[in-house]
Amino acid sequence: xxxxxxxxxxxxxxxxxxxxxxxxxxxxxxxxxxxxxxxxxxxxxxxxxxxxxxxxxxxxxxxxxxxxxxxxxxxxxxxxxxxxxxxxxxxxxxxxxxxxxxxxxxxxxxxxxxxxxxxxxxxxxxxxxxxxxxxxxxxxxxxxxxxxxxxxxxxxxxxxxxxxxxxxxxxxxxxxxxxxxxxxxxxxxxxxxxxxxxxxxxxxxxxxxxxxxxxxxxxxxxxxxxxxxxxxxxxxxxxxxxxxxxxxxxxxx
Numbered sequence: 367x368x369x370x371x372x373x374x375x376x377x378x379x380x381x382x383x384x385x386x387x388x389x390x391x392x393x394x395x396x397x398x399x400x401x402x403x404x405x406x407x408x409x410x411x412x413x414x415x416x417x418x419x420x421x422x423x424x425x426x427x428x429x430x431x432x433x434x435x436x437x438x439x440x441x442x443x444x445x446x447x448x449x450x451x452x453x454x455x456x457x458x459x460x461x462x463x464x465x466x467x468x469x470x471x472x473x474x475x476x477x478x479x480x481x482x483x484x485x486x487x488x489x490x491x492x493x494x495x496x497x498x499x500x501x502x503x504x505x506x507x508x509x510x511x512x513x514x515x516x517x518x519x520x521x522x523x524x525x526x527x528x529x530x531x532x533x534x535x536x537x538x539x540x541x542x543x544x545x546x547x548x549x550x551x552x553x554x555x556x557x558x559x560x561x562x563x564x565x566x567x568x569x570x571x572x573x574x575x576x577x578x579x580x581x582x583x584x585x586x587x588x589x590x591x592x593x594x595x596x597x598x599x600x601x602x603x604x605x606x607x608x609x610x611x612x613x614x615x616x617x618x619x
Contacts, residue, residue: 376611381466383436385474387428391440392478392558393485394424399565400486413565414542422539429531433607441552442468443584444606447515450588451599458602468554475558483562494560494567498547504579506547511583513537514551516590522604523595530607553577 398420402413429438439445445459445467452458459467480490517537521530541549550556550568556576559568568576591598603609 377463377466380436380463380609381470383432384439384467384470385477387432387436387438388440388471388474388554388558389478389481390428391421391425392475392555393482395421395555396479396482396559396562396564396566397485398424400482400488403565414548417565418539418542418548421542422535424535425538426531426535429534429606433531434610436467437609438606439467440471440474440554441514442471442554443511443515443552443580444518445471447519447584447588447591448602448605451519451591452602453599455600455602457600458605471554472557475554476561477558479558479561483564486564488562488564491561492563494563494569496563496567496569496572498568498572499575503547504575506545507550507576507579508583508586510541510545510547510549510551511580512587512590513541515584515587516594518606519587519591519598519601520595522601522606523598525601525604527604527607534606547576547579550576551580551583553580556580 395417399413399417401420402416406412406416425440428440432438432440437448439448445464448458449461449464483490483492514534514537517533518530521527521533538549538551541551550559553576556568556573559566560570560573
């Protein structure tokens with residue numbers, strides 16, 4: 367079997383991991399939101415606590431499961447930063463990989479909402495009517511996304527990717543509370559959450575504003591990385607965690 371065939375099979379495995387990981391992440395976000403409203407009716411603060419804890423734990427677990435295959439990006443802004451920062455050093459995702467990752471992540475996020483809806487005996491697709499628009503919410507998304515990019519690449523650059531599952535989960539769990547937007551910080555997850563009219567939903571009309579704010583956060587995060595860690599791109603192969611293939615190359619080196 368030729369080298370190109372092997373690379374294609376490897377990419378297929380990575381795309382499947384990104385699809386499944388993003389799907390299960392959104393299932394956790396939406397499902398825990400539905401469960402929280404059932405268990406704690408009328409107490410929004412407790413509902414958010416339950417939702418954030420479940421999401422943080424699920425994200426850390428999913429990074430452990432799928433990270434060795436795809437790096438566990440589960441997020442188009444993380445994949446875009448990985449591609450952009452790795453271009454000069456020949457590390458990270460290729461442009462082809464980036465396109466595949468984004469499609470897999472978005473499709474996975476939609477599938478995750480559908481799965482959560484079905485688990486709780488709701489319509490498979492029920493578009494959200496929850497408006498989440500306003501400058502203060504968009505600013506929250508810029509801050510949440512910027513912090514996520516800084517955290518992930520700082521861990522990779524400093525060789526601390528072993529703590530990434532816990533650190534990334536903890537950051538997202540905390541950002542639920544310190545950002546006005548409850549920290550979506552992920553264009554794929556934002557799109558997926560439009561397909562459920564539950565606690566975690568977002569109206570389709572609010573999605574573009576959130577996605578643009580997340581892209582702005584990506585730009586700010588990359589700019590800060592250039593100032594703080596000028597050689598961060600050299601560690602792009604380690605994001606979010608090293609794949610088995612990358613780890614094997616490192617051991618041979």
